[in-house]
Amino acid sequence: MSKLFGQSISQGFAKALDQVAAPAIKKAVEKILARQGTIEQIAATAERAVEQFSHDELGIPRELRYVDEFAFFDDYLRLAYETGGMSQGRGWCSHWWQHRSARFRVRSMWQAYEALAVKDPAKCDEVFLRTIGDHHMDRLTGERSPMYACQTVHQPSKPLESAPIEEDAA
Numbered sequence: 345m346s347k348l349f350g351q352s353i354s355q356g357f358a359k360a361l362d363q364v365a366a367p368a369i370k371k372a373v374e375k376i377l378a379r380q381g382t383i384e385q386i387a388a389t390a391e392r393a394v395e396q397f398s399h400d401e402l403g404i405p406r407e408l409r410y411v412d413e414f415a416f417f418d419d420y421l422r423l424a425y426e427t428g429g430m431s432q433g434r435g436w437c438s439h440w441w442q443h444r445s446a447r448f449r450v451r452s453m454w455q456a457y458e459a460l461a462v463k464d465p466a467k468c469d470e471v472f473l474r475t476i477g478d479h480h481m482d483r484l485t486g487e488r489s490p491m492y493a494c495q496t497v498h499q500p501s502k503p504l505e506s507a508p509i510e511e512d513a514a
């Protein structure tokens with residue numbers, strides 16, 4: 345088809361299209377607005393856009409879902425990874441925060457979670473649990489856990505040994 349007539353053809357249909365589309369669009373919008381939670385969703389989207397703008401354009405730090413790794417542990421991880429009574433002592437220590445490697449992993453998980461929450465708020469829980477939480481929590485429970493020695497009482501864990509680096513090592 346020649347492009348020469350494109351604009352004229354569009355103009356020819358414009359009035360008819362508008363007559364058909366205007367009421368159809370109005371009806372479709374009303375239908376969406378009538379769905380439960382739509383208004384709240386629009387408000388949340390607007391709020392996210394404002395947050396995005398204030399972060400990207402003005403450099404204002406984002407509001408975190410959890411203030412630090414301790415709040416993340418108490419209000420999220422502890423609930424997401426509750427265990428049966430028998431497995432409670434197998435590898436986990438109630439003084440986890442005294443084990444540097446456990447604290448390091450919990451902190452890393454918290455930071456990764458906050459980044460995911462910004463990127464995709466609707467899917468962040470599922471993606472976090474499947475790709476991050478399951479991996480690290482498997483390492484923090486069971487026989488490979490750095491807290492495995494704390495079966496009955498907290499036992500400090502030790503960093504991996506390392507001899508002084510020799511001069512010709514590099």
Ligand SMILES: [Zn+2]
Nearest residue numbers: 437494498499
């Ligand atoms: Zn311990």
